[in-house]
Amino acid sequence: MSRTAAPVRLPTALTIATSDSGGGAGIQADLKTMEACGTFGTSVLCATTAQNTQGVESVHVLPTEEIGAQLEAVCGDFELGAAKTGMLATAEVVEFVAERAREFSFPLVVDPVMVATSGDRLLESAGEAAYEDLIAEATLVTPNAEEATVLTDVEIDGKEAAIEAGEAICGMGAAAALIKGGHVPGERVGDVLVGSEGARTFTHPRVETDATHGSGCTLASAITAHLARGAAIEQAVGEGISLLSRAVRYPLDIGEGPGAVHHLVGIHERAAREATTSAVREAVDSLVARDVAPLIPEVGTNVVGATPYAEKPAEIAAVEGRITNTPTGAKPTRGVAFGASRHVARFLLAAREGAPELRFALNCRFDEEIETTLAELDGPVVELEAGQAEGPTDDARERAIREAFNGTRGTDSDGRSEGAPVAAIDRDPVDREALAWIVAPNSGTLVERTLGVLDALDGENAG
Numbered sequence: 332m333s334r335t336a337a338p339v340r341l342p343t344a345l346t347i348a349t350s351d352s353g354g355g356a357g358i359q360a361d362l363k364t365m366e367a368c369g370t371f372g373t374s375v376l377c378a379t380t381a382q383n384t385q386g387v388e389s390v391h392v393l394p395t396e397e398i399g400a401q402l403e404a405v406c407g408d409f410e411l412g413a414a415k416t417g418m419l420a421t422a423e424v425v426e427f428v429a430e431r432a433r434e435f436s437f438p439l440v441v442d443p444v445m446v447a448t449s450g451d452r453l454l455e456s457a458g459e460a461a462y463e464d465l466i467a468e469a470t471l472v473t474p475n476a477e478e479a480t481v482l483t484d485v486e487i488d489g490k491e492a493a494i495e496a497g498e499a500i501c502g503m504g505a506a507a508a509l510i511k512g513g514h515v516p517g518e519r520v521g522d523v524l525v526g527s528e529g530a531r532t533f534t535h536p537r538v539e540t541d542a543t544h545g546s547g548c549t550l551a552s553a554i555t556a557h558l559a560r561g562a563a564i565e566q567a568v569g570e571g572i573s574l575l576s577r578a579v580r581y582p583l584d585i586g587e588g589p590g591a592v593h594h595l596v597g598i599h600e601r602a603a604r605e606a607t608t609s610a611v612r613e614a615v616d617s618l619v620a621r622d623v624a625p626l627i628p629e630v631g632t633n634v635v636g637a638t639p640y641a642e643k644p645a646e647i648a649a650v651e652g653r654i655t656n657t658p659t660g661a662k663p664t665r666g667v668a669f670g671a672s673r674h675v676a677r678f679l680l681a682a683r684e685g686a687p688e689l690r691f692a693l694n695c696r697f698d699e700e701i702e703t704t705l706a707e708l709d710g711p712v713v714e715l716e717a718g719q720a721e722g723p724t725d726d727a728r729e730r731a732i733r734e735a736f737n738g739t740r741g742t743d744s745d746g747r748s749e750g751a752p753v754a755a756i757d758r759d760p761v762d763r764e765a766l767a768w769i770v771a772p773n774s775g776t777l778v779e780r781t782l783g784v785l786d787a788l789d790g791e792n793a794g
Contacts (some may be wrong), residue, residue: 333337334670339791341370341371342369342370342371342412342556342559342560342561343370343371343372343373343409343410343411343412343556343559344365344370344371344372344373344412344413344414344415344416344552344555344556345351345373345374345375345383345405345406345409345411345413345414345415345427346358346361346362346365346372346373346374346375346410346414346415346416346552347374347375347377347398347402347415347417347419348361348374348375348376348377348415348416348417348418348419348444348548349376349377349378349380349390349417349418349419349444350376350378350380351382352378352379352380352381352382352383353381353382353384353544353586353591354591355384355544355545355583355585355590355591355592356382356544356545356547356548356591357380357417357418357545357548358374358376358417360548360549360552360591360592360594361374361415361417361548361549361552362374363428363595364548364549364552364553364556364574364594365459365552365555365556365592366552366595367553367597367598368552368553368556368557368560368570368573368574369556369560369590370412370465370559370560372552372555372556373405373408373409373411374399374401374405375394375398375401375402375405376393376398376400376666377418377419377420377424377428377684378390378392378393378394378418378420378424379389379391379393380418380420383586383587383588384544384585384586384587384588384589384590384591384626385586385587385588386442386588386720390420391505392420392421392424392734395408395423395424395427395509398424398427398428399427399431400580403739404451407567409520411437411559411721412437412438412558412559412560412561413437413438413439413440413470413556413558413559414435414437414438414440414555415440415441415442415551415552415554415555416428416439416441416442416465417442417444417548417551418444418457419444421457421458422458422461422630424458424487424749425458425461425462425464426461426464426506427753429461429464429465429467429468432465432468432469433468433470433607435468437470437559437714438471438555438558438559439468439469439470439471439644440469440470440471440472440473440551440554440555440558441462441465441466441468441469441471441472441473441479441505442458442463442472442473442474442547442548442550442551443466443472443473443478443482444472444478444547444548444782445458445477445478445481447713448772452541459481459482462482463503466482466500466503466504466505467503467504467505468504469504469505469506469553470505470506470507470508470558470564471505471506471509471558471564471568472500472505472507472508472509472653473508473509473511473550473551473554474496474500474509474510475510475511475513475514475547476493476510476511476512476513476514476515478515478572479493479496479497479500479508479510480496482500482503482579483494483495483496483499483500485499487510487512487514487515488515489793490521490532491525493510493512493515493521493523493525494510494523494525494530496508496509496510497509497523497524497525497530498525500525501525501526501527506527506564506611507524507525507526507527508524508525508526509522509523509524509525509554510522510523510525511550512592513543513546513665517537517623518521518536518537519535519536519700520534520535520536520537521533521534521536522534522568524564524565524568526564526565527584531565533568533569533572535572535576538576538579538580538581540579540589541589541590542582542583542584542589542590542591542592543579543582543589543592544588544589544590544591544592545591545592545594546575546579546592546737547733549574549575549578549592550571550572550574550575551571552581553570553574553575554567554570554571555567556569557570557571560593571739574596574597575592576642576740577593577596577597577600577642577707578592578593578594578596578639579592580640580642581593581596581639581640585704595726596640597640599639599643600638600639600640600642600646603638603639603640604638604646604648604669606639607636607638607648607690608636608648608667608669608758609704610636610648610669610691610773610774611634611635611648611649611650611667611691611774612667613774614634614636614667614691614774614775614778615634615650615654615663615667615780616652617782618634618661618693618778618781618782619654619660619661621782621785622660622661623661623695623781623782623785624653624656624660624661625788626695626696626701626724626781626784626785626788627654627656627661627695627696628694628695628696628697628764629696629764629768630653630674630764630766631652631653631654631655631664632653632654632655632661632693632694633650633653633654633671633672633674633675633693633694634649634650634654634675634691634692634693634697634777635647635648635649635650635672635675635676635691635693636648636649636690636774637676637677637680637683637689637690637691637706638690639690640716641680641683641690642680643680644670644672644673644676644677644680645668645669647669647670647672647676647679647680648667648669648671649667649668649669649670649671649672649675649676650665650666650667650672651664651665651666651667651668651671651738652665652670652671655791665721671694675693675694675768677728677729678692678694678732678755678768679691679692679770680729681728681729681732681733681736682732682733682735682736682752682755682768683719683771684733684736684737685733685735685736685737686751686752686770687734688751688772689751689752689770689771689772690771690772690773691770691771691772691773691774691776691777692768692769692770692771692777693768693769693770693777694766694767694768695766695767695769695781695784696765696766696767697756697757697758697764697765697766697767698765701784701787701788702756702758702765702767703787704783704784704787704788705756705767705769705784707756707783707787708749708753708754708769708780708783710752710753711733711750711751711752711753712752712753712754712755712756713735713736713752713754713756714735714755714756714757714758715731715732715735715755715757716734717724717733718732732755735752735755736751736752736755751770751772752770752785753769753771753780754767754769754770754780755767755768755770759764769781769784
């Protein structure tokens, strides 16, 4: 028996760019990102490159007649919501695309690709000069600091210079400019959006990694996809930066070079939620069945599980309420849901800054007996700096947790790897009872470690 088709209609976006044979940047990155952002991606190929994670070996530029034929085929059939340009390679191609862009009735994002992340030059000097006409047709231009300097002669060393360069690009005719701050030194990255309503800075923590291949393409195509979905420029930029921040935090370990950003990381995060919820639920069931009442603090215990790509409490599964002591033993107040924890979820997020493989955690009471049993676990136990854990959302508390989990790896006195911490202690909190946390890379190990503490505690009490 045949089945009835159920067509899906998606907003359509276009990338006009160059192929990356290594798959991390160029049209390959654009199409992956557009799909991840809920749009159907189409493409116009301007050139091919022989490149990989280590660099660019050669570039072959297509004739403008072939580029034009692709553009006519796409524009003649698809209802485009937005388009972007990437690497265009030569002045002739830049000029050709600028001429065709005058006919576009949809938003255009211009990513003026001039230098690869590896440092290889991707555009001849005459092409740099040809960009002014293309910029005049742009809804948004997304240069990094080096490209902004090439376009405006403004050296980008901070926010004020970025605003100056952005205003200069808008003066060329663009509706807005996003000056990316990834190449500007500092603990936090500041991307400055300049437009008719002034300037706004999007800041986020810098990720210490060399695996940034494809970052510019990914950001521009994410913004393009959201424009195609009907978002305003500022919203589209915010969504794009959010996606790229996560894609850089969890890069793809591919090739012999540094690797590439993870274009589909958002899809993988959402796909991992069901399994994470099940793992937390099974851990709770195991702990309740064993009755962990002796470990539960006055505030109650929560068991939390992060997806492999979690970046905020809404991406961490937890017990709704807590596990508390009742006349019949330890019981959860409700079920398991994402975003149900703030305190333990934020602890786990901060701990993952130092040990990203940690995905599960719970809090328990702390005293001298518990401290003794924790020492018998199969790894390092770290301690928060006295007086630093001031509240569930306090920056000082999260900084103390990050510092405790950072730098804990290494070797013991026998030269063996110590690995990630297995627990943490906060013996001197401000206005709160002392607590301990048990952490693990998976829910099974979390349960095993917790029951190990309980067994040791039972043994001490029996003795």
